[in-house]
Amino acid sequence: MKLFFSTILSLLFLSSSSQEHYMIIGTYDSPKSEGVYVYKFNSADGSVKEISHVKTSNPSFVTFSPNGKFVYAVHETAPQDGKGGDIAAFTFNKETGILTFINRQLSGGDHPCHVETDKTGKWLFASNYSSGSLSILPIKTDGSLGIATTIQHTGSGKNLQRQKGPHTHGAIISDDNRYLFVTDLGIDKVMIYSFDANTGKLIPSKQPYVQSVQGSGPRLFTFHPNNKFAYVIEELTGTVSVYKYKKGKLNVTERISTMRQYDTSFAGSADIHVSPDGKFLYASNRGDVNTIAIFSINKKDGRLTLLGHQSTLGKTPRNFSIDPSGKFLLCENQNSDEIVIFNRDINTGLLSDSGKRIAVGKPVCIKWMPGQ
Numbered sequence: 507m508k509l510f511f512s513t514i515l516s517l518l519f520l521s522s523s524s525q526e527h528y529m530i531i532g533t534y535d536s537p538k539s540e541g542v543y544v545y546k547f548n549s550a551d552g553s554v555k556e557i558s559h560v561k562t563s564n565p566s567f568v569t570f571s572p573n574g575k576f577v578y579a580v581h582e583t584a585p586q587d588g589k590g591g592d593i594a595a596f597t598f599n600k601e602t603g604i605l606t607f608i609n610r611q612l613s614g615g616d617h618p619c620h621v622e623t624d625k626t627g628k629w630l631f632a633s634n635y636s637s638g639s640l641s642i643l644p645i646k647t648d649g650s651l652g653i654a655t656t657i658q659h660t661g662s663g664k665n666l667q668r669q670k671g672p673h674t675h676g677a678i679i680s681d682d683n684r685y686l687f688v689t690d691l692g693i694d695k696v697m698i699y700s701f702d703a704n705t706g707k708l709i710p711s712k713q714p715y716v717q718s719v720q721g722s723g724p725r726l727f728t729f730h731p732n733n734k735f736a737y738v739i740e741e742l743t744g745t746v747s748v749y750k751y752k753k754g755k756l757n758v759t760e761r762i763s764t765m766r767q768y769d770t771s772f773a774g775s776a777d778i779h780v781s782p783d784g785k786f787l788y789a790s791n792r793g794d795v796n797t798i799a800i801f802s803i804n805k806k807d808g809r810l811t812l813l814g815h816q817s818t819l820g821k822t823p824r825n826f827s828i829d830p831s832g833k834f835l836l837c838e839n840q841n842s843d844e845i846v847i848f849n850r851d852i853n854t855g856l857l858s859d860s861g862k863r864i865a866v867g868k869p870v871c872i873k874w875m876p877g878q
Contacts, residue, residue, distance in 0.1 A: 526546050527549060527830050530543065535868070553862065566870045567618075567621055569621050570876055575600075575649065580593055580619060590615045590637065593630065595607075595650055600875070609651060614639055615634025616634060616637045620675060624703055635691075640657045640688050642654065658672075659674060659693060659697065662692065674690050681729065691742070696715060698711040719761065723740055723742030728779060736756060738778070744793075746761070750807075760809045766795075773792075773793050777824065783832060786800065787802075820839025823838065823840070830874055844866070
C-alpha cells in the first residue's frame, strides 16, 4: 500500500512539473519595471511564480536561443552618441532560472525592437525601428554576440506622420531556415531575404518583397504551423493580410479588418499569433479599443472568419502569447502595468478571464523556453 501511494505521488509530481514552463518577460523602463523577468507558468491551473529578474535598459523584446541555454534582449534606445541601441546576451540556467550577463553588442541602428535567432542558434537578427535597418549578429559557442552586419532599407509610405522613412519591426525565419521575412512598417513592404546559415549572408530572394496596401504599416509576421500560410498584422489600418506560402514566396489571398464593424477609430494593431493547433488566429488592437480579435482559420486555404473580440481588461496590449499547452493566452497590457491571463477554449477559440494577473511594469514581450 505504501508503494502504491508513493507511486501515485511520484506520478502527480511528474505531471505537475511537466506542465511548468519557464517564460521570460521583456519590459519598457518605468518605476515599476526592473528589466527582464523570469517566471514559471503552470499550464495545469494558470498559476505563475516569479523566479528571478535582471536589470537592463528598455528590454522591449527578448528571445531564447533554440537550445534554451541563452537569452537575448534588445535595448530599445537611441543614445546621443549616435551609436544606436544594442543587444544583450545572457546565459540561462535551466535549473535555477537565473540569467547571467555575457556581453552586449551594438544593434547597428536606433531603437532595436525585435530579435530572432536562426534555427541553428548561430545567428541573431535585429530589427532597428527608427533607423529602418536589419542587422545580423554572429552568436559564438559561449552565447556571446559578435559585431553586426547591417542592411539599410530605403523608401517611405503615404502616412506622412508615421512613414517618412523605413521602420523595420520584425524578422521571422522560415521553418527550413532558408528565408527571412522582414516587416517594414515605414515602406509598406514585407522584405524577403535568402539566408545562408553557413556564412550568415542575407541576399534579396527571387521574390524580394511583397507590397502591402499603401499606408497599412505591416508590423509583425507569423507562419501557420503547417507552413502553408502566413499572416501579417498591419498597425496603421488595423488589418490582417493572409498569404499562401511556398518555398520563400508569398501570395496574398485575403485582407480582413481586426476591428468591429463600423468602428472607424484608430486600431493601433500590434501583435499576431496562431494557436498551436492551427485552428485560430488572434490579433491585438491598442488605440482606444484595447481588444484581441479572434478568427477561425479555414484549414484548406488559410482564410479567416471573425469570431469576435475580447477586451484585454487593460490598456495597450502591445504583445500577447499563448502558453505551450494552448489553454491560456497571456496579454501584456503595457500601460496598465499588468499581464492578464485568459482561459482559451481550444474548441471555440474564445477567451474568458481566468481572474489571474501578473503585476509587472510596462510588460511588452513574452517568450517561452524551447522544448518544454
